[in-house]
Amino acid sequence: MIDPKMLGMIFLINFAYITLNTLRFMLTMKGYRLIAPLVSMVEITIYIVGLSLVLDHLDNPLNLFVYALGYAVGISVGILIEDKLALGYIMVTTILPANSAEDKSLPGILREHGYGVTQTSAMGLEGERLVLEILSPRKSERELYRLIKEIEERAFIISYEPKYISGGFWTKKVRKRQGK
Numbered sequence: 487m488i489d490p491k492m493l494g495m496i497f498l499i500n501f502a503y504i505t506l507n508t509l510r511f512m513l514t515m516k517g518y519r520l521i522a523p524l525v526s527m528v529e530i531t532i533y534i535v536g537l538s539l540v541l542d543h544l545d546n547p548l549n550l551f552v553y554a555l556g557y558a559v560g561i562s563v564g565i566l567i568e569d570k571l572a573l574g575y576i577m578v579t580t581i582l583p584a585n586s587a588e589d590k591s592l593p594g595i596l597r598e599h600g601y602g603v604t605q606t607s608a609m610g611l612e613g614e615r616l617v618l619e620i621l622s623p624r625k626s627e628r629e630l631y632r633l634i635k636e637i638e639e640r641a642f643i644i645s646y647e648p649k650y651i652s653g654g655f656w657t658k659k660v661r662k663r664q665g666k
Contacts, residue, residue: 492543493552499536500556501563503529508564516573572624574647580634581642584614592637593618599633601626602654621651 506529513522540553582592584607593603602621607614622630627645634641 488546488548492539493548496536496539496543496549497552497556497559499532499539500553501560503532503536504557504560505564505567506532508561509567512564512568512571512573518573572627574624575651576622576624576627576645577648578618578620578622578627578630578634578643578645580618580620580644581608581610582616582618582638583612583640584616592616592634595637596620596630596633601630621648621654 506525510522510525510529513525536553536556540549543549580592593605596603596618604619606617606619608617609615620630624647631643634643
């Protein structure tokens with residue numbers, strides 16, 4: 487017999503567990519040492535309740551399916567929430583053709599928009615290049631890419647998340663945001 491109330495509880499419990507699990511993992515990776523363990527306490531409590539519900543009602547395979555569905559939807563929602571929170575910073579390396587008319591103005595425009603920019607000259611396969619190292623809050627990541635491509639559509643862009651930031655233009659801003 488199908489019990490819609492039981493199915494709803496199983497789904498919601500596993501959805502909540504996996505959403506919290508995804509967020510806790512992201513918080514742990516970003517170094518949030520106080521909030522990640524607190525989230526994990528709530529997460530594991532929800533997990534045990536949800537798992538016990540499914541194990542107590544294994545007579546209906548639909549319960550297991552709904553449990554797995556809650557898992558999948560929870561991961562998707564956890565990722566969406568983390569994208570909206572956009573915790574931390576990114577480092578973007580942008581390589582521009584040296585013959586670009588805008589290559590000298592892009593660093594200045596980026597600085598005007600509040601980005602930390604370090605520029606160097608480099609040699610690529612096809613000649614001289616201008617390399618920009620840009621530090622940005624993750625919340626501004628898409629805007630940064632849009633701005634770069636708007637000014638120089640041929641820009642080669644690589645981004646990564648720095649684990650440690652010390653010194654330089656943004657140190658005071660970063661420390662203030664991290665509560666240090």
